[in-house]
């Protein structure tokens with residue numbers, strides 16, 4: 116990898132003029148076709164991809180292919196064929212994959228939004244089969260998520276690492292404290308909430324979390340506390356619902372927690388007894404909280420009987436007053452509940 | 458018709474920050490500040506700048522794309538699909554203003570076909586599910602039967618073999634050799650296999666299970682699930698009880714793909730999961746309720762002009778007008794099918810109707826989203842003043858957002874849903890022998906029983922897909938009918954006519970004439 120292409124120092128000369136490439140026959144993109152809606156490539160890009168097509172045709176896998184594919188990827192990181200051919204060449208040449216991973220660090224930061232950047236790392240990790248490398252990767256992902264806290268590919272890559280290597284001692288233990296840090300910084304970061312669900316509920320049971328009742332208590336307490344800080348935060352409410360659904364816990368078990376969030380104004384702190392299990396809305400809360408109203412209606416609907424008409428009353432208030440943008444949806448809920456009640 | 462906007466407490470209310478701002482809420486507030494300047498002004502109906510958008514698309518088609526589109530070099534078939542479908546949505550056929558463009562479009566698309574099956578993003582590129590979908594869809598618009606027409610030049614047998622070579626033990630597919638697994642690729646594959654008559658039980662094995670495992674606790678779908686724990690050494694019979702955690706949170710793009718894919722596998726679920734001599738196979742399920750809720754919660758408030766976001770607590774963006782708006786239309790269609798089935802059963806039991814408390818007859822528009830508000834977002838915020846459409850102001854227009862804003866506008870204007878009488882007509886005119894002779898996967902069934910089941914799968918896939926029709930009298934045009942765009946099929950993002958054309962060809966069917974489909978038992982729209 117010492118010959119890795121350096122795009123900053125001297126001007127790139129065309130492959131067509133490079134004696135090292137004289138043995139490769141470049142292939143034009145369109146032969147005998149006058150393409151419609153063509154892209155106006157730069158000379159440099161056109162030249163490089165002409166040689167790439169030439170290489171693919173002959174199947175050559177050599178160090179200079181690594182230079183060429185890196186060059187193309189730097190100009191267009193979404194060129195999945197260049198990525199794929201590069202990976203095959205790395206394997207064929209028995210190239211040091213850790214060095215490739217290090218080279219990729221700079222790519223990932225530059226081309227954060229590109230699928231291929233992250234997928235290539237996944238291929239490398241799969242081939243390296245090393246928990247040490249996986250540990251290093253988690254640290255790298257943590258760093259990149261600092262600048263782009265909701266990058267979808269980065270998050271799913273992290274989840275893949277955890278699931279694929281599944282190392283109880285070295286990979287999983289840091290996840291929960293880290294998610295808490297992220298939610299401390301931004302309680303509305305839905306990616307972090309999803310990650311919490313992935314870690315706690317979806318990917319099996321951690322060694323120190325075999326007491327699932329205790330885990331449930333902990334998660335409910337954590338979520339309620341976050342809801343009390345920002346009662347209109349949909350992410351926290353969705354997590355709460357997710358936990359209850361996953362553990363088959365009735366929503367009604369949270370009735371006394373939810374109630375204070377469904378009224379018009381925060382209650383006077385003087386006349387409310389401090390209930391650690393049911394934290395009240397913060398002083399700045401904008402009430403009623405729509406997710407709380409929705410939640411309460413779901414409690415009523417599950418009750419059946421008279422509960423249905425109480426639920427319908429809430430849905431009507433959402434449809435006509437608090438959340439008119441979703442009028443159609445609330446009407447659908449009413450229709451559905453009335454049908455189900457028959 | 459225009460929406461009658463009620464004056465209520467939530468009118469233009471900024472998204473609450475609860476006195477507890479965070480990076481997400483700060484970005485949200487800043488975005489609402491920008492969108493505020495784009496609120497429709499009272500008395501001036503918003504206008505679709507149709508001619509500017511047609512000019513924008515024509516410029517791309519005729520002059521090509523500037524250098525910054527090099528980032529789309531691996532998506533050339535997409536650029537063509539976005540452009541051609543943009544024309545279809547705006548009512549421009551390839552035979553009027555773009556007459557000379559048909560043959561070069563077909564040649565350009567076919568040049569991206571890979572010698573070993575499937576299409577790449579351009580000539581000489583590796584075959585990949587996404588550009589394959591885009592090429593097949595673009596050919597549905599531009600192509601026709603016969604030599605040089607593009608359709609018969611698609612190598613379906615090779616495409617089918619290539620599809621199978623990408624299949625994973627958990628029912629998922631890689632998008633390309635050495636590529637990633639996700640539900641986008643799966644959706645693309647299912648659309649191609651459905652349109653081209655190469656859908657087989659071999660291809661579909663494990664697909665519903667994989668799809669179901671991608672639904673997250675929020676109700677929407679993530680990119681994929683981690684299935685490796687469930688792979689057994691013998692390569693067969695995955696252990697469905699093993700956890701398959703979702704990779705990535707619920708997301709508009711993946712959720713659209715998974716929802717449409719779920720609709721496309723319904724015939725397979727009905728036919729192959731019923732009790733068989735070998736014993737019943739447990740059918741995977743998804744939470745339709747959770748899914749419907751997720752779609753509804755993606756709609757921004759009035760301060761965001763009713764635009765759609767792609768994930769919880771993210772910003773609205775014009776392209777989700779389609780991914781979320783189109784996906785919600787698929788759910789609405791599936792719910793209607795359930796409703797039809799239920800109503801059919803109820804009609805058998807006399808007197809059941811009286812219990813509906815009037816809801817059934819009051820409702821004309823039973824979509825999950827606020828259709829007028831979504832139109833407002835597209836018309837007021839997503840149109841670039843110089844032509845083309847965009848994510849949100851002050852961004853530039855691009856080919857991708859231009860199509861998906863228009864498709865989203867279409868989904869908000871029209872209601873395209875499964876139609877029971879069309880389904881019956883299509884079934885009765887079905888020619889099984891012709892469909893079998895046109896089958897493109899070149900696989901042979903081993904027994905008569907398997908063959909007849911496969912015949913049924915083929916018929917039901919055809920009938921289900923083409924039973925989606927616009928319900929006359931349910932269209933709503935914010936700003937008036939002058940803003941009308943063509944209806945689009947929620948499963949394909951093609952016009953119903955284009956979907957019919959390519960499917961009739963590849964299934965060897967002659968389609969019965971479509972008649973206007975008035976909505977039964979209801980008052981007309983805007984009464």
Ligand SMILES: [Zn+2]
Nearest residue numbers: 774775776848
């Ligand atoms: Zn977008």
